[in-house]
Amino acid sequence: MSTTEGPSDPWVLRTAHTVYAVTLGGDGEGDGPGAGVWPELSVWGPAGAEHGPSPLDWSRRTHFVTPADLAPAEYIPHGLRPFNGADLIAGRPGQERGVFWRFVEAHQEADTALDLTFDDDVLGLRVTVRYAVVADTDVIRRWSELTCTGSEALRLERIDSAAINVPVSAGGARLTHLTGQWSQEFQFTQTRLTRGTLEFGSTQGVPGHAYAPWLAVQDAADPERGESSTYGIALEWAGNWHMAVDAEPGGAVRVRAGRVPHEGAVLLSPGETLRTPRLACAFSPDGLDGLSRVWHRYERRLAGTRLHRPRPVLYNSWEATAFDVRADHQLALARRAAAMGVELFVVDDGWFTGRHDDTGGLGDWHPDPALFPQGFDGFVDQVRALGLDFGLWVEPEAVSPGSALHTAHPDWVYRLPDRTGRRVRNQLLLDLGRVDVQDFVLATLDRLLDRYAVSYLKWDMNRPPTERGRPGPAPAEGLDLDAAHVAGYLRVLDHLRARHPHVTVEGCAGGGGRIDHTTLARTDVVWPSDNTAPLDRLAIQYGYLHAHAPHTMSSWVTDAPGLFDPRPRSLDFRFVNAMSGVLGIGADIGTWDEAQRAQATEWIARYKDVRDVVHHGDTHLLGSPQDPTCAVQSVAVDGSRVVVGALSTGRLDGAPLVPGRPDRLRLQGLDPLARYRDEADGTEYGGAHLRHVGLPLRWSAAHDAELVVLRRV
């Protein structure tokens, strides 16, 4: 570890393939040593990019604004930066806001961690700007720690985690982000920003359906795919958040990102330290596709040793039965599922007392004896006797008015004094920031998991906090309810991991409402959307896989018609589409004929044969849902097998553009000099052929999906 006490050469951090260099910038203003300084980005890019002048260096001559307003600051407070967007706004309650700090010291650990500390002695605030390289990845985590060093509390109005700076040419930046709504999450969206601010986020107490806490920034003059410097950020926070992208006049964009206090500000008491969420920062020289692989590798690391637990092929009865859960009907579905090769049977919503529809039951987590006449144990045993693991749906933060839980603990729900709590989906939300509520949830889950042979838990959440108050003596602003809820949520997930390590956990929030790295680090899979219609799902998964890894992406084959794109697709299409993630079946298989079941049996067997390559290999996203052919290509870690899940989106209307000539998919990541054999029909291709000529796909109206598995010979 090295310590310095003043401006120095850049501090250099190194990831597996990239370099990130930070220096101290300043305006020479202010009194006292080191006044008017801030951390500045020198360079971020592929290893070697540090040799040469910083692309962000500039004259420091300004008119009407201060140098601090235009500097590529890594973290800078309001006060020091008066005009152009600060990352931190702090002050004493009821007084002027503004931080004017001095640089105190730097601590660097090899080239993998860096802390830069700044003090404002007048205000009584210490700020440490922190960096940590994530080993074996091209990701650096950044965050800030704020300590109240004075004798009076501080009011923190903006508490961003970090800012990132990207140099761009005159045409501005191309921003890629993932937008949507319920049932249409993760839509791949691009915006060109030349001047001004683009801001997005969520105040729904979860990352939300409207925007993923994820962004990719490129120079608009560079290509989107292929060789192109691509910068990515992802905020690791399961509560309220925002990202603001400022396109500045001088050839740079600056992104501020962080959590958003629901109550408008957080109070920091003397001696207290607030740690902001981590902002994961990723770089790829290979465009958006390369960036996705950086994120996939990172998420595999987040999974730790659990990455190697095979994700079971599940059947979930929700789309088949909804709330009409009955043991005999569920068992009939389980028998059919087992015969097709399914490995896990999950009973979704509707299994507990009072849950006949969405108006009741939440909070009273006891199997309804009327639905399971031979007892719930008996039912679970019968499912397991079919060779299936058993899984259960829960919504631990939810409570129905009229439930025994709500009657016993009306004070456990969020509410404002003298106001009626609004219902969303007929339910209320427990204040999971309360320790007694957390303890209730832990005890409930322990009871269910200890009592029944459950090896899979789907944690759902179907309503955001609306009237978010906690009745009691503390003033609302003194309560950091958003952070408390997040902490409670993570505590329960951590407990599940520690106490029930054999249980696979699925994260869900009315579809993909709560997907961020803190969730992904503590769950095994997540449910990206309630929309399972084939072409809609393709668009959702295409966006999802830009940000998240295939082993996290739960995907079901169902009977659903399109909500947004109603063109029909085959059962094969639905399978190939779902097989680019973690395959599940959610269709009403009770209505499937023998031919459909045989088709499904074959697909499930093929999936089991390739899932290791799909979940652990390198993913290439080929084409897009807007193209006639779209595919997910996975290359095994040792390069020995290549799996291509190719789909015809129907843009050709079922016929090739030139009759008789197949469409071609140019593969990536192959050895051009190697030969690859199609495992199904023995056709041999050169790597260069597959890369530059392409894999032929002969689509027709009846044939809209293919799984091609190539083996390197």
Ligand code: DGJ
């Ligand atoms: C919303 C989830 O996203 C669905 O998969 C299902 O579990 C329902 N909730 C059940 O109420």
